[in-house]
Structures are given as structure tokens and as C-alpha cells.
């Protein structure tokens with residue numbers, strides 16, 4: 001039989017028709033299995049050494065639901081914070097990373113074994129007393145933080161998130177950026193680049209007192225700022241577009257079809273990066289006098305927002321506390337869905353101290369959804385039945401123990 005010859009990525013591959021046929025069949029079987037078996041990402045184990053109030057903790061986790069209970073101030077949030085940190089390289093509570101080191105110790109260390117559909121990934125981080133962080137993926141130190149993103153993907157819900165609808169726009173921007181970053185390390189690099197350019201432009205606005213010289217120099221910064229900003233805005237708009245439908249579906253589910261949600265990105269107009277860039281360049285020119293007066297750049301992705309409309313009214317001013325809670329929960333479930341579609345596996349869901357405050361009928365509905373993936377819930381007490389369906393952990397002063405039913 002005459003072999004077939006292919007050129008793939010400059011490699012010349014020679015195979016018989018029979019080999020090509022079997023390769024095709026195997027690929028079909030793999031695709032079928034992927035579709036049939038809903039892959040879920042799983043944290044298999046967590047080891048914490050001198051992290052917050054954990055001196056030496058080692059915990060193994062299963063798929064499905066894990067409930068971490070304990071009295072106030074025992075270490076529930078500290079535990080889930082370490083998982084969030086391993087995923088995003090950020091703490092949801094502090095920017096001073098020395099806070100993460102156990103009092104009186106030189107440094108903290110944490111290690112996570114994560115099961116993915118392509119195999120296991122080992123993530124480690126070390127934080128020095130000075131607050132410097134280092135990450136290791138499968139034992140190799142990463143040179144850029146963007147290499148950490150995507151190894152462990154989590155959707156994290158904590159009491160502060162309840163402010164997403166009502167708080168200032170920076171909270172909503174942070175919400176978008178954290179999620180997009182988990183999907184794309186290059187987005188993180190874009191943000192870093194944007195902030196550097198923004199700082200340079202602001203410096204010029206503040207310190208260059210000669211108007212002619214300022215106008216000459218600012219052209220360069222406008223061009224660079226608009227180029228980077230247009231890519232950020234285009235990505236964010238795409239993210240919001242994807243979120244719209246599943247969020248509305250989720251809110252209908254949670255509210256038993258009482259609520260309807262619309263959301264929109266508020267920022268420069270345009271769909272393509274080129275359109276957005278042109279729009280930004282116009283606005284930067286138009287707002288120059290104001291920017292000089294203020295001493296900083298008043299338009300761009302660092303000022304953008306998300307608009308939520310619930311049942312035809314601005315959710316910020318009209319929705320109740322309970323409705324705002326439902327919007328956030330819906331967003332989190334929608335995030336789970338779009339992250340799963342994007343990476344082909346369900347991310348890990350973390351609910352810190354928010355679940356127990358829901359009324360029993362909502363708890364029941366959410367409980368059904370949560371058992372589809374790995375979920376870690378913290379709270380002071382849980383009353384779920386049957387208890388045998390989930391793993392129960394208890395923490396007392398930084399010591400975690402498994403609780404049998």
C-alpha cells in the first residue's frame with residue numbers, strides 16, 4: 001500500500017491509509033468521550049506551611065461538594081484565600097502580602113495538586129516576610145506571573161462580591177479583569193502595559209507646564225494608550241457579551257422567573273479594535289484640556305464600567321439586597337459556564353461565607369447545580385441533608401480535620 005505524506009508544522013509525516021483511518025477513529029472516540037464526560041477540574045490536595053494561621057496543614061479534597069465549617073476567626077477564609085492566590089496570584093483581601101505569612105515566621109509556602117483532563121499540575125507559591133512572591137509550576141519557577149494563570153481556574157464568591165453591583169466602578173472592572181486574566185495570560189500583560197503607558201501620560205499631564213511641548217509629546221502617548229486600550233476594551237466587551245445570556249438564564253432560575261437582567265459594557269464605542277482605537281483617540285484629543293486641568297487621564301479602560309439593568313431599571317439604584325445577591329450568584333454561575341466552554345473543563349467553585357445566608361429554597365436549587373463540579377463552601381453551620389453526599393471538614397485555630405457524618 002502506498003503511504004500518504006503530510007506536511008504539518010514543517011514536519012514531514014508519512015503514514016499508511018490504515019494508520020490514518022485508525023487515527024481518525026481514535027480522534028472521534030476522544031471527542032465523543034470529551035462531550036459525553038463533563039470534565040471537571042479538581043484540587044486533589046492542599047498543603048499550607050506558615051500561611052496565615054496555618055502552621056502545617058495538609059488536606060485532600062474530592063470532586064463534588066466540600067463544606068468547610070468552623071467558628072468565626074478559625075481559618076475558613078484563610079484556607080480558600082490560599083486557593084484563590086494559587087489561581088490568580090492575588091489575595092482578595094490584601095495587597096500587602098506579608099499579611100499572608102504566619103506571625104513570627106520568615107515565609108509562607110503552599111502547594112496544590114490539581115487534576116486536569118490532560119494530567120496533574122503541581123502549583124506552589126512561596127511568600128517572604130517582606131511580601132515577595134514566587135511561583136513554581138511542576139517544580140519549575142515561573143519567570144512571569146502570566147505563566148501561572150490557567151493552571152488552576154476558580155470562580156470565587158466572597159461577601160465583598162456582594163458589592164459588585166452597588167460599589168464604585170473599579171470593583172466591577174476588577175471583577176472582569178480577574179476572570180479574563182484566568183483565561184489569558186496575555187490579557188494580564190496588556191493590563192500591565194496599559195498601566196505603564198497611563199502612568200507616563202499622567203506624568204506628562206501633571207508636570208509639563210509648556211503647552212506646546214506637551215501637545216507635541218502627548219501624541220506619542222495617545223497613540224500607544226489607544227492601541228493597548230482598544231485591545232483591553234475589545235476583550236472585555238467580548239467577555240460581557242458571552243456572560244449576558246447565561247447570567248440572565250441563571251437569574252431566572254434563582255428567582256423562579258421573577259427577575260430579568262440586562263448588562264452592558266460602558267466605555268468607548270466600537271466593535272473592532274480599530275474602531276475602538278479611533279474612538280479613543282478622538283476622546284483623548286477632545287478631553288485634553290480637562291485632563292491637563294485634572295492632571296490625569298480621564299477616559300479609557302481604567303474608567304470604564306458595567307451597567308446592570310434589572311427588570312428595566314438601573315440595578316444599582318433600584319434592586320433590593322436580595323436581588324443584588326441573586327445578580328452576583330447568577331454572574332458566578334454564568335462565569336462557571338463560560339470558563340468551562342472556554343477551557344473544556346469545569347473550574348472549581350468557591351463560596352466563602354455566602355451560601356448559608358440564602359433562604360432554604362434557593363439553597364436547594366443552588367445545591368443541585370453545585371454538585372456538578374468541585375465546590376468548596378465555607379460557613380459556620382450547614383444543615384444539608386443527606387450529609388453523606390458531601391465531604392465535611394472542620395477547622396479550629398488553623399487545624400483542619402475531617403468530620404464524619
Ligand SMILES: Nc1ncnc2c1ncn2[C@@H]1O[C@H](COP(=O)(O)OP(=O)(O)OP(=O)(O)O)[C@@H](O)[C@H]1O
Nearest residue numbers: 052053072073074075076077078099100101102103
Ligand atoms: N498572618 C497571620 N498570622 C497569624 N494569624 C493570622 C494571620 N492572618 C490572619 N490570622 C488570623 O486568622 C484568623 C482569621 O481567619 P479567617 O478570616 O480565615 O476566619 P474565618 O474562619 O473565615 O472566620 P469568619 O467566620 O469570621 O469569617 C484571625 O484570628 C486572624 O488573627
Ligand SMILES: [Mg+2]
Nearest residue numbers: 076077078353
Ligand atoms: Mg471568613
